[in-house]
Amino acid sequence: MKLDLREALRQHILVGDGAMGTYLYQMGFPVGISYEELNLLKPDVIADVHRRYYEAGARIIETNTFSATREKLSKYGLEQEVEAINRAGVTLARNAVGSDAYVVGAIGSIRGGKRKNVRTSKVKEDFRQQIEVLLDSGVDGFLLETFYDLEELLLVLKTIRKLSELPVICQFATEGTGTTQDGVSLPDAFAKLKQSGADVVGFNCRSGPNGLLRSLERVTGLKEELPFSVFPNAGIPDYVDGRFTYAATPQYFAETALRFADLGARIIGGCCGTTPEHIAAMAKALEGYTPHLAKPSADASAARTAAPGVEKAAMVQTEPVLTVVNGSGSADDAGTEEPNIVDLVKQRHTVIVELDPPRDLDIEKFMQGAQALKEAHVDALTMADNSLAVTRMSNLALGYLVKEQTGLRPLIHIACRDRNMIGTQSHMMGLHALGIDHVLAVTGDPARFGDLPGSSSVYDLTSFEIIRMIKQLNEGVAFSGKALKRKASFIVGAAFNPNVKYLDKAVQRLERKIEAGADYIMTQPVYNTELIEKIYESTKHLDVPIFIGIMPLASGGNANYLHNEVPGIQLSDEVRQRMGDLKGEEGRAMGVQIAKELLDCAMQYFNGIYLMTPFLSYDMTVKLTNYVWEKSGRTVSTCTH
Template sequence: MMAGLREALRQDLLVGDGAMGTYLYQMGFPVGISYEELNVEQPDVIRGVHRRYVEAGAKLIETNTFSANREKLSKFGLEGDVEAINRAGVKLAREAAGDRAYVVGAIGSIRAGKRKNVRTADVEAALQEQIAVLLDSGVDGVLLETFYDLEELLLALKLVRRTSDLPVIGQFATDGTGSTQDGVPLHEAFLRLRDAGADVVGFNCRSGPNGIMRALEKLAIPDGLFTSVFPNAGMPDYVDGKYSFAAAPDYFATSAQRFADLGVRIIGGCCGTTPEHIAAVASALRGYKPGSEAIAAVKPADVSAAVQVTAPPAAAAQGNTAETGRPAEPSILDLVKERHTVIVELDPPRDLSIEKFMAGAASLKEAGADALTLADNSMAVTRMSNLALGYLVSEKAGLRPLIHIACRDRNLIGTQSHMMGLHALGIDHVLAVTGDPAKFGDLPGSSSVYDLTSFEIIRMIKQLNDGIAFSGKPLKQRARFVVGAAFNPNVKHLGKAVERLERKIEAGADYIMTQPVYDPKLIERVHESTRHLKVPIFLGIMPLASGRNAEYLHNEVPGIQLSDEVRARMAGLEGETGRRVGVEIAKELLDAAMSYFNGIYLITPFLNYEMSVELTRYVWEKAPDRKLV
């Protein structure tokens, strides 16, 4: 006979289950259907997923009812089936769990971060209806998950507490910042949830283990609360219309041990996780006995120290352009034919202050960077417009901007309009990318457009160079865009990746920028596999900032793989020491890259532009003695 869930939490650490929706997607069920309807339409499938998680070691499983409320089900014409779907969800979970796992009724946010999309009265009515059915169906507790606002989570908690004393778990979606989306500091939010009757408070979705770990480390958990974490399997990738996730089961196992050491009492997985992830977590935590404290506050590492740099070489000579009246450098295509050429990436800020960004641009110009490349809301996190910053970089720092253009945020109309604005500003170097899915960024309620693939956007931009609009109508002028494409060499089958790259070149790509590479042998393989291509390749090098940064990149960010040697060298390093060793490793990688490639693409971590300044200067120190193989 199992103890009650509340008593189990006092005595032990519980392994939760993993994803339902993304796992069904991996099984072949398409996006755009109601996964909750499968409770009644294909019960064997749902029961089977639950059973796999229990067999993997989960001691707490969630009902497949995350979106089984009237508001969400109405999109599929199922608003009249709330009771049937929720009751079936509890029944299937209970059948799979038997006496081996607790069953909690899963209830998701209705607003999902959209502040005014549903009236509060409608939210309350929909939550009340679902809560009543789940409680009446015999769950062991209630899981309120993926809430962005404290207001809505408190409302759901109070509705449960009106009629039930069952344990309640309340979870926010976080990107590692210290506040809820409605602006309440997390410590205060946790206090208010405790006072309203929550037993467990934690985080799920939106972030992988690294982001949730950062959020926890900034917190002192109030007395009387346990914590829970259900991270995503890293950031999702979106290639050829399919989603995939980066974090492997062994990384989840290591992260689970760290969460346990922080006092977390329930550890499971969210989007992208599978029974294999949960089996790894269960194995890693087997025999682990939690202490009496919920969690101790841990201070984040000091990242304020700057990397020291040496004096720069003279800046490259500039030419003129009569069209804009401003000094302009030769195209990077011209430069890279003659010498090593350095492109540096600097992320636009996430707030309204641009002082540090502009200081970085000026320092990189002084160090001799040939272009500054600006991402387009990378990782689906809202940042300042790269078009506006690109213009300021050109005007105030005298440095060529290279602008990323993502397929995610703009439809065909917006994309052509954006490109026309770039042309008017004299910004003619761009990089065409797919863009990370909006669902996993800081505004998950926003839509991913994806009117175009990365191949199509390259073709359409080059069409502007022919004086033809996206609509096919002739334009009075021709654009002069130099279009780049992204390339990820960190894959098992490099040959297939090169074939994909060849298709981008056929679509019109003028140059290639790679994901960061952390293995000299892979740099050589990339050279051998691409030397037949007729366009220049800029080899990506990103200095590591810390051991944790290294593990996050390796395990959670799609398209980045670190060698075992690099991970070992960075292990446990933080602050200035971590950055110093990260720069040393990057210099070793530059030694290898400069032997094979004229194009160097330096990626700046966390706006620590001093690291990229030092590496840019290192290129110029080494370049005179370098000859290409």
């Protein structure tokens, strides 16, 4: 006889299932439909997905009812089908799996991280309707997932507790900030959930394994009070040619499942981007696992180092800063207009450095970094446009401040994600008015996977189209075809990801960007000298300069995160082994050393160097910039500060 779910969790770690929505998407069902309606339209497909996860080893099976409330279904005109969809969801899951599986009713947030104008009484009424149908259909418990606010999650939990004593799993969607979106610390939020009757608390969505590991480390002291559950995404999604893909492999999920278990997780499954293969790998890794005291393989500080957007304190600079006294950008040529970046890179080695805009209102450290890089004589400072769909300060505003206060050339990223055609042209006209003429056109990471998942991705333009339209401004012609009275003078770059299985196909895509008008190319970071040589051989026929991307690693945890969860980045086995479990000063030193070795190779083939600063640790990219000048023979004196 099957144990009660609460008792089962006291004795075992249970494997949860994986994604439903993104898995259906991979099977060919488009975005923009109600995946829950497929319970009625394609019951055989939904049952087959449940069956695949069960056969992979999942014993916590979620009903396909995540968005099956009246409010969410009304978007598709399905508000009258709440009962039918929820009832079918339970029946399909129950009939598709064995008697040893626990079928839990999946309930998702109605507000979804937005401050939607939905009355609390209406939200409560909609949740109660769904809960009653799921209860009547015979679920073994409830899984409340992807909630952003404690207030809404408590509302659902208390509604269930008025109707049932079945086990309830409560999960927040978090990006590792340590608080819910309504500002409650995670330990306090978990304590309130426990007081209100939660049986399991945890996290899902928003982050891959690395992010959820950091979140779990923040609350691991509570694991004796309540079991934890984790359902991470398969890394950060990539959006290429209108399709979402995920980078994290089943093997990586197997490795991190053991770390989750060490930290006290009793239910471990997968969210967006995961497949039966991910679940099978975790189930195999957890076979015979015996829970023991939490002992993370990397401490919390190393995990924070690996996290995108978490800034480290700047190191004190002790090495001399090299002063360039010959060529463009010299110490004595202030006020002399330099050639644009395309003309400059044809003459000599040229360094572009990326520095991320802050996620808060404090720009002091950012401006300190810009000044330090100016003193290191970088040729341009580039700023991303809310990379990874994480909200940051406007790169247009910071670009202007950098230009005015340091004299550095700003190079601004322009993402297709955030602005429609009206906003994009207006943005470009503003850049022109400010005298900022170097830009990089990128697609932009999907908004729903960033820190404001309730926001929309626009994508009025593709990366090819935005390049073409910006170059049209150089002809004095607006996007609408009207005359602009003056011509702009934008130098437009395009992004290139060489970390792919078929490099020739990536080069063909790059050729299309050049045909659209791209003046120069900036690559994703490369961590393999053999790949640098292959890039050269594959692109030497192109007539535009290429800036090879090199990003120094900050720690072993940082290396592991980038390799497994960030699209477009792959580290060689040799680099990952060298980084190992290094952290702190040792990790940064090894990261700089590896980057120097990559520069030794890159500078043989390319004049363009694109350095990316990790976690605002600009001292690392200052050292690497100085190294480029040393190797290229552009330095004759030094100063220290």
